[in-house]
Amino acid sequence: MGPLNRRGFLQIAGLAGVTWLTPVGHLLARAAEVPGKERGRAQSVILLWLQGGPSQLETFDPHPNTRIAAGTGAIDTAVKGVQLAPGLGMTAEEMGSISLIRSMVSKEGDHERGTYTMKTGFRPDPTVIHPSIGAICCHELAVAGTDIPRHISILPGQWPAKGGFFGDQYNAFRTDDPANPVPDTVSLLPPRRDEERLKDLDVVEGAFARGRTRRVEATMHRDAIAGALKIMNSDQLKAFDVAREPLALRRSYGDTPFGRGCLAARRLIEVGVRCVEVTLNGWDTHANNHASHAELLKTLDPAFAALVKDLRERGLLERTVVLCGGEFGRTPTVNAVGGRDHWPTGFSVALAGGGIRGGQVIGTTDPDGKAEPTAPVTVGDLHATVLNAVGIDHTKMNQTPIGRTVRFSDGEPVAALLDKRD
């Protein structure tokens, strides 16, 4: 009396006369397997989303012995002259594969609006909802035999990535700690009852289609059910199951939901998933900034470092872009309760893989915390950089539902990060 398996499902489809289930699935899979033009090397993006807005000074952009450091020091890394904040010791060892942008500038200092901006590359706009970077990847890159959702949000925060004007089918599929089974993908009934239920459904569907066949087909309701059954019966669901990895490797990622999320992300891109975002929440440190960051780094450091190392050792780093950052940074000044507030001008993100040069540092911030950063990189520039790494033309125009044309990104790629390829 186990859950529905593939063979069982095909039998059911045959028995129950639900002939619409299988051909549609086959068609969808085949139509999507037209290979895209080979531009970039990367095929997938992993976003380590630090929700709340991490402090650049306590992560990727320390200014030791200054007033703005407020006591935070710095540690050396594998790359000479590049320092990170204490607590990122494991990440420091992987610095040869990682690059930093320390001069990120955004115009949004509110969590929701900042998140939208960082995930889509655009400021919120009442007349259009932009697709997130994962949605763009899924829309533009080939399916390559992937049955399970190709855009996944592990431990989704408040605002998981959306499909925007590409449609809800490009929204990230949300799932929690990979220690638990993926929600809603298992039928707990014996196969016989699943079979009966699908047969029953066919009867109800038949009655509803009469007199509105064309419009009922346009609802794509049955296609969505076929897609759901395909996922339920896919072996690729095992990619979520990190318990299949050796214990030592699991330990290196850290015994945390976020660590497991990062490990699952690697397993997922191996089966062709295009974008996985893994969220680590808690960076909104308006009070007690230093201690909170020290605690969060215990989770972030092993997971980020192990992910980069694991991908590299498996030869996957070249075809995977890893991006680590949050919606904005935090103020250089420390407030009365030991916190730092929102700071969208001059914050940091880390990038690795996908042909992006390692060990680079773009831009510098003012050690006094006053002047604008040098070599500022806009959120649009960051998106253009990532899109280029996955071989998507960031200047490509798209029609929005109201007929406006917008580019994938309004920025330009950061040349210093990409020029290794040419």
Next chain:
Amino acid sequence: MSWMRNLLFIGLVGGGLLAVGYNLLPSRANKTPTGYDGAAYREPEFQAAVARVNGSFHQQWTTAGVRPATPAADLLVARRMALGLTGTVPSLEEIRQFEALPPDERLSWWLDHLLQDRRFSDYFAERLARVVVGTEDGPFIFYRRRRLISWLEEALARNRPYNEVVTDLIADEGLWTDKPATNFVSVTCQPDKGNQPDPVRLAGRVTRAFLGLRLDCAQCHNHPFAEWTKGDFEGFSAYFGQTHLGFKGIYDGPGEYEVEDRKTQVKKTVVPRVPFNPELMPDHGSRRQRLAGWVTHPKNPYFARASVNRVWALLFGRPLVEPVDNLQSDGPVHPALQVLAEDFTEHGYDLRRLIRLIASTEAFRLDSTSARDDTEAADQAWALFPLTRLRPDQVSGSVLQAASVATIDAEAHFVGRFFRMQEQTEFVRRYGDSGEDDFDSRAGTIPQRLLMMNGKLVGERLTGSPFTAPTHIAWMAPDDPHAVEAAYLAVLTRRPTAAEATHFETSLAENNQRRAQRLDDLYWALINSTEFSWDH
């Protein structure tokens, strides 16, 4: 002391049994149906307005060369009304009340029954809130979305004239907690700009939400085809240029509105002005009060049209003129929109009258099937009732209602309502909120199907529990045909077709030893059907 413990134990068990009994037995005696005022529908002026709207559609059907569908069954019309006004399907209990009335009174009674129900003000307030402030969480300290919704609920429950509601939203002063309408302004407070409200976002919101115009497209550039210019938009924004946030909340003070040129970074002062009908602008009051007076002026053609189009969309699932926030500023206006807008203006912006009017039109009561003309053209000309995807809260509300025989309304058990709200929030989170964009015609998604097929909310509503409708029906229905019929009525608000009845009755008869299971399966199939997740 052991006797005390025993007593306590007996007391607890007794109390538990009572509670179980209370929930198991359909304890509520048949509620007396709410009254309604049939005269309002028979009033000649009301009927004339309905006739004018009907006439305009007949014209449209002739022009488009399409044939209208036949009238829909009363129960289906009742389902549409319930989904549009309260976000759930009718309960089995309500269906029984409905069918006990004389046929010609049923729909009028039902509409008034819904309009008087708390579920209407609750649900409609949330829909309106999405129009006026969107779904964002907004600035943490200065914005209380829940307060704004309660305020809208009260306005709807009292049927406050819509122009007054909008005037308060645009122009009210005070604290967001004390004067909830000011949340309309405070949601735009910018944390990185001293928490001051954003005139640009406010101007965009006012034009889209209350005038059905997208003036904000002119924010960045002069659009080659639209008649608005960048200067128009800046002038409109200037009406919010003196609005500030202080210790006493949102207030209007002195100062000028300045904008910075994107290229030259030169600042210039902008004088407030409106892009059309400047003669309607009142002379007195704060800038915002004057703007509110201009927006809601009976001679401003856009206010009533935008309101009518919005209410139409909430009832039909599709706006009369698409998109809902972009009415053509030139060219002919849809005659039905014009008739309804005039009536709305002449009758003091009475939302309930508007809802009654729209729900009484022929177009609202047409079937969504047509043996003759299931074409795109017929669909576009409203010759069939449109097929539209239900919003996540409509789906979750309907699952919960379908799984209960009794009506889940304000009088329902408090504990039940509390858990229902929790579950609904969790369901909507997983199903994926459609956000502000309420009327997209997109198809459903795979995760939504997974959630409906295997998810907790549906699963728990079907199996194992003695508190759910399938179990109730299994116990109460005298025979299989009645059981099947009750399930269809509770979930799809219709009776099974002959083929459906045969299929399920045979299945129940053949599986008599697992009858309850097969009834669960019937419920599962009905809830997972296209019909359940779409308005039709």
